Amino acid sequence: MTEALTIGWSNARAEASRGLYRRTLGLNLFLHLLIGLACILLPHWISATFGLPGPIPAGWVRGWGAMLILVSALYTPGLIDPFRVRLPNLIGLGGRLWLTIIWLFCGGGFLWFALFDFLFFVILARLYLRFLTNTLMTRP
Known part of the structure:
Protein backbone atom coordinates (compact mmCIF):
# COMPACT_ATOMS: atom_id res chain seq x y z
CA MET A 1 0.00 0.00 0.00
CA THR A 2 1.34 3.42 -0.87
CA GLU A 3 1.56 6.27 1.58
CA ALA A 4 -1.00 8.28 -0.42
CA LEU A 5 -3.67 5.68 0.33
CA THR A 6 -3.38 5.73 4.13
CA ILE A 7 -5.94 7.58 6.22
CA GLY A 8 -3.23 9.11 8.41
CA TRP A 9 -1.52 10.66 5.42
CA SER A 10 -4.86 11.95 4.10
CA ASN A 11 -5.73 13.45 7.50
CA ALA A 12 -2.37 15.18 7.73
CA ARG A 13 -2.76 16.58 4.23
CA ALA A 14 -6.29 17.82 5.01
CA GLU A 15 -5.11 19.51 8.23
CA ALA A 16 -2.19 21.15 6.43
CA SER A 17 -4.46 22.53 3.71
CA ARG A 18 -6.97 23.69 6.36
CA GLY A 19 -4.23 25.55 8.20
CA LEU A 20 -2.94 27.24 5.05
CA TYR A 21 -6.45 28.30 4.04
CA ARG A 22 -7.22 29.66 7.51
CA ARG A 23 -3.94 31.60 7.68
CA THR A 24 -4.51 33.14 4.25
CA LEU A 25 -8.13 34.01 5.01
CA HIS A 44 -9.27 61.93 3.42
CA TRP A 45 -5.99 59.97 3.51
CA ILE A 46 -7.68 56.94 1.91
CA SER A 47 -9.10 59.13 -0.87
CA ALA A 48 -5.76 60.82 -1.51
CA THR A 49 -3.75 57.57 -1.39
CA PHE A 50 -5.90 55.74 -3.94
CA GLY A 51 -6.66 58.73 -6.16
CA TYR A 75 -16.92 35.81 7.87
CA THR A 76 -15.51 34.69 11.24
CA PRO A 77 -17.49 31.40 11.55
CA GLY A 78 -16.13 30.35 8.15
CA LEU A 79 -12.63 31.13 9.37
CA ILE A 80 -13.03 29.08 12.54
CA ASP A 81 -14.49 25.95 10.91
CA PRO A 82 -14.26 26.20 7.12
CA PHE A 83 -15.56 22.67 6.49
CA ARG A 84 -18.78 22.74 8.50
CA VAL A 85 -19.50 26.42 7.91
CA ARG A 86 -19.07 26.57 4.15
CA LEU A 87 -21.67 29.19 3.23
CA PRO A 88 -19.73 32.28 4.46
CA ASN A 89 -16.66 31.03 2.59
CA LEU A 90 -18.57 30.47 -0.65
CA ILE A 91 -20.43 33.78 -0.37
CA GLY A 92 -17.12 35.51 0.39
CA LEU A 93 -15.52 34.06 -2.73
CA GLY A 94 -18.47 35.11 -4.88
CA GLY A 95 -18.46 38.54 -3.25
CA ARG A 96 -14.78 39.06 -4.01
CA LEU A 97 -15.36 38.23 -7.67
CA TRP A 98 -18.44 40.48 -7.78
CA LEU A 99 -16.55 43.38 -6.20
CA THR A 100 -13.69 42.89 -8.65
CA ILE A 101 -16.14 43.46 -11.49
CA ILE A 102 -17.70 46.49 -9.77
CA TRP A 103 -14.28 48.07 -9.06
CA LEU A 104 -13.23 47.51 -12.69
CA PHE A 105 -16.31 49.37 -13.92
CA CYS A 106 -15.59 52.22 -11.49
CA GLY A 107 -12.05 52.59 -12.88
CA GLY A 108 -9.51 55.13 -11.63
CA GLY A 109 -8.18 54.55 -8.13
CA PHE A 110 -10.69 51.74 -7.67
CA LEU A 111 -8.52 49.52 -9.89
CA TRP A 112 -6.27 48.92 -6.86
CA PHE A 113 -9.28 47.52 -4.99
CA ALA A 114 -10.12 45.34 -8.01
CA LEU A 115 -6.58 43.95 -8.03
CA PHE A 116 -6.67 43.30 -4.26
CA ASP A 117 -10.03 41.51 -4.39
CA PHE A 118 -9.18 39.51 -7.51
CA LEU A 119 -5.84 38.29 -6.14
CA PHE A 120 -7.44 37.16 -2.90
CA PHE A 121 -10.33 35.59 -4.85
CA VAL A 122 -7.94 33.45 -6.91
CA ILE A 123 -5.72 32.50 -3.96
CA LEU A 124 -8.58 31.72 -1.57
CA ALA A 125 -10.61 29.84 -4.20
CA ARG A 126 -7.67 27.55 -4.98
CA LEU A 127 -6.85 27.00 -1.31
CA TYR A 128 -10.49 26.36 -0.38
CA LEU A 129 -10.97 23.89 -3.21
CA ARG A 130 -7.78 22.09 -2.20
CA PHE A 131 -8.89 22.05 1.43
CA LEU A 132 -12.35 20.67 0.59
CA THR A 133 -10.89 18.03 -1.72
CA ASN A 134 -8.32 16.92 0.86
CA THR A 135 -10.93 16.82 3.61
CA LEU A 136 -13.35 14.78 1.52
CA MET A 137 -10.53 12.34 0.71
CA THR A 138 -10.25 11.52 4.44
CA ARG A 139 -13.78 10.10 4.42
CA PRO A 140 -13.79 6.48 3.26
Missing part, protein backbone atom coordinates in the same frame (compact mmCIF):
# COMPACT_ATOMS: atom_id res chain seq x y z
CA GLY A 26 -7.07 35.40 8.39
CA LEU A 27 -4.53 37.65 6.67
CA ASN A 28 -7.20 38.86 4.25
CA LEU A 29 -9.65 39.60 7.07
CA PHE A 30 -6.94 41.40 9.04
CA LEU A 31 -6.15 43.57 6.00
CA HIS A 32 -9.87 44.30 5.61
CA LEU A 33 -9.98 45.33 9.26
CA LEU A 34 -7.02 47.69 8.79
CA ILE A 35 -8.51 49.19 5.63
CA GLY A 36 -11.89 49.56 7.33
CA LEU A 37 -10.37 51.32 10.34
CA ALA A 38 -8.36 53.59 8.04
CA CYS A 39 -11.56 54.48 6.17
CA ILE A 40 -13.32 55.34 9.41
CA LEU A 41 -10.46 57.26 11.02
CA LEU A 42 -8.66 58.71 7.98
CA PRO A 43 -11.16 59.08 5.11
CA LEU A 52 -10.37 58.73 -5.34
CA PRO A 53 -12.65 61.75 -5.33
CA GLY A 54 -12.55 63.67 -2.07
CA PRO A 55 -14.81 62.25 0.61
CA ILE A 56 -17.22 65.16 0.70
CA PRO A 57 -19.10 64.34 2.79
CA ALA A 58 -16.66 62.01 4.52
CA GLY A 59 -19.55 59.73 5.48
CA TRP A 60 -19.43 57.53 2.39
CA VAL A 61 -15.82 56.46 3.03
CA ARG A 62 -16.52 55.91 6.72
CA GLY A 63 -19.65 53.92 5.89
CA TRP A 64 -17.72 51.77 3.44
CA GLY A 65 -15.07 51.12 6.11
CA ALA A 66 -17.71 50.15 8.66
CA MET A 67 -19.33 47.76 6.17
CA LEU A 68 -15.94 46.21 5.41
CA ILE A 69 -15.42 45.53 9.13
CA LEU A 70 -18.96 44.13 9.45
CA VAL A 71 -18.51 41.77 6.49
CA SER A 72 -15.20 40.58 7.95
CA ALA A 73 -16.90 39.88 11.28
CA LEU A 74 -19.64 37.89 9.53
Whole structure:
Protein backbone atom coordinates (compact mmCIF):
# COMPACT_ATOMS: atom_id res chain seq x y z
CA MET A 1 0.00 0.00 0.00
CA THR A 2 1.34 3.42 -0.87
CA GLU A 3 1.56 6.27 1.58
CA ALA A 4 -1.00 8.28 -0.42
CA LEU A 5 -3.67 5.68 0.33
CA THR A 6 -3.38 5.73 4.13
CA ILE A 7 -5.94 7.58 6.22
CA GLY A 8 -3.23 9.11 8.41
CA TRP A 9 -1.52 10.66 5.42
CA SER A 10 -4.86 11.95 4.10
CA ASN A 11 -5.73 13.45 7.50
CA ALA A 12 -2.37 15.18 7.73
CA ARG A 13 -2.76 16.58 4.23
CA ALA A 14 -6.29 17.82 5.01
CA GLU A 15 -5.11 19.51 8.23
CA ALA A 16 -2.19 21.15 6.43
CA SER A 17 -4.46 22.53 3.71
CA ARG A 18 -6.97 23.69 6.36
CA GLY A 19 -4.23 25.55 8.20
CA LEU A 20 -2.94 27.24 5.05
CA TYR A 21 -6.45 28.30 4.04
CA ARG A 22 -7.22 29.66 7.51
CA ARG A 23 -3.94 31.60 7.68
CA THR A 24 -4.51 33.14 4.25
CA LEU A 25 -8.13 34.01 5.01
CA GLY A 26 -7.07 35.40 8.39
CA LEU A 27 -4.53 37.65 6.67
CA ASN A 28 -7.20 38.86 4.25
CA LEU A 29 -9.65 39.60 7.07
CA PHE A 30 -6.94 41.40 9.04
CA LEU A 31 -6.15 43.57 6.00
CA HIS A 32 -9.87 44.30 5.61
CA LEU A 33 -9.98 45.33 9.26
CA LEU A 34 -7.02 47.69 8.79
CA ILE A 35 -8.51 49.19 5.63
CA GLY A 36 -11.89 49.56 7.33
CA LEU A 37 -10.37 51.32 10.34
CA ALA A 38 -8.36 53.59 8.04
CA CYS A 39 -11.56 54.48 6.17
CA ILE A 40 -13.32 55.34 9.41
CA LEU A 41 -10.46 57.26 11.02
CA LEU A 42 -8.66 58.71 7.98
CA PRO A 43 -11.16 59.08 5.11
CA HIS A 44 -9.27 61.93 3.42
CA TRP A 45 -5.99 59.97 3.51
CA ILE A 46 -7.68 56.94 1.91
CA SER A 47 -9.10 59.13 -0.87
CA ALA A 48 -5.76 60.82 -1.51
CA THR A 49 -3.75 57.57 -1.39
CA PHE A 50 -5.90 55.74 -3.94
CA GLY A 51 -6.66 58.73 -6.16
CA LEU A 52 -10.37 58.73 -5.34
CA PRO A 53 -12.65 61.75 -5.33
CA GLY A 54 -12.55 63.67 -2.07
CA PRO A 55 -14.81 62.25 0.61
CA ILE A 56 -17.22 65.16 0.70
CA PRO A 57 -19.10 64.34 2.79
CA ALA A 58 -16.66 62.01 4.52
CA GLY A 59 -19.55 59.73 5.48
CA TRP A 60 -19.43 57.53 2.39
CA VAL A 61 -15.82 56.46 3.03
CA ARG A 62 -16.52 55.91 6.72
CA GLY A 63 -19.65 53.92 5.89
CA TRP A 64 -17.72 51.77 3.44
CA GLY A 65 -15.07 51.12 6.11
CA ALA A 66 -17.71 50.15 8.66
CA MET A 67 -19.33 47.76 6.17
CA LEU A 68 -15.94 46.21 5.41
CA ILE A 69 -15.42 45.53 9.13
CA LEU A 70 -18.96 44.13 9.45
CA VAL A 71 -18.51 41.77 6.49
CA SER A 72 -15.20 40.58 7.95
CA ALA A 73 -16.90 39.88 11.28
CA LEU A 74 -19.64 37.89 9.53
CA TYR A 75 -16.92 35.81 7.87
CA THR A 76 -15.51 34.69 11.24
CA PRO A 77 -17.49 31.40 11.55
CA GLY A 78 -16.13 30.35 8.15
CA LEU A 79 -12.63 31.13 9.37
CA ILE A 80 -13.03 29.08 12.54
CA ASP A 81 -14.49 25.95 10.91
CA PRO A 82 -14.26 26.20 7.12
CA PHE A 83 -15.56 22.67 6.49
CA ARG A 84 -18.78 22.74 8.50
CA VAL A 85 -19.50 26.42 7.91
CA ARG A 86 -19.07 26.57 4.15
CA LEU A 87 -21.67 29.19 3.23
CA PRO A 88 -19.73 32.28 4.46
CA ASN A 89 -16.66 31.03 2.59
CA LEU A 90 -18.57 30.47 -0.65
CA ILE A 91 -20.43 33.78 -0.37
CA GLY A 92 -17.12 35.51 0.39
CA LEU A 93 -15.52 34.06 -2.73
CA GLY A 94 -18.47 35.11 -4.88
CA GLY A 95 -18.46 38.54 -3.25
CA ARG A 96 -14.78 39.06 -4.01
CA LEU A 97 -15.36 38.23 -7.67
CA TRP A 98 -18.44 40.48 -7.78
CA LEU A 99 -16.55 43.38 -6.20
CA THR A 100 -13.69 42.89 -8.65
CA ILE A 101 -16.14 43.46 -11.49
CA ILE A 102 -17.70 46.49 -9.77
CA TRP A 103 -14.28 48.07 -9.06
CA LEU A 104 -13.23 47.51 -12.69
CA PHE A 105 -16.31 49.37 -13.92
CA CYS A 106 -15.59 52.22 -11.49
CA GLY A 107 -12.05 52.59 -12.88
CA GLY A 108 -9.51 55.13 -11.63
CA GLY A 109 -8.18 54.55 -8.13
CA PHE A 110 -10.69 51.74 -7.67
CA LEU A 111 -8.52 49.52 -9.89
CA TRP A 112 -6.27 48.92 -6.86
CA PHE A 113 -9.28 47.52 -4.99
CA ALA A 114 -10.12 45.34 -8.01
CA LEU A 115 -6.58 43.95 -8.03
CA PHE A 116 -6.67 43.30 -4.26
CA ASP A 117 -10.03 41.51 -4.39
CA PHE A 118 -9.18 39.51 -7.51
CA LEU A 119 -5.84 38.29 -6.14
CA PHE A 120 -7.44 37.16 -2.90
CA PHE A 121 -10.33 35.59 -4.85
CA VAL A 122 -7.94 33.45 -6.91
CA ILE A 123 -5.72 32.50 -3.96
CA LEU A 124 -8.58 31.72 -1.57
CA ALA A 125 -10.61 29.84 -4.20
CA ARG A 126 -7.67 27.55 -4.98
CA LEU A 127 -6.85 27.00 -1.31
CA TYR A 128 -10.49 26.36 -0.38
CA LEU A 129 -10.97 23.89 -3.21
CA ARG A 130 -7.78 22.09 -2.20
CA PHE A 131 -8.89 22.05 1.43
CA LEU A 132 -12.35 20.67 0.59
CA THR A 133 -10.89 18.03 -1.72
CA ASN A 134 -8.32 16.92 0.86
CA THR A 135 -10.93 16.82 3.61
CA LEU A 136 -13.35 14.78 1.52
CA MET A 137 -10.53 12.34 0.71
CA THR A 138 -10.25 11.52 4.44
CA ARG A 139 -13.78 10.10 4.42
CA PRO A 140 -13.79 6.48 3.26
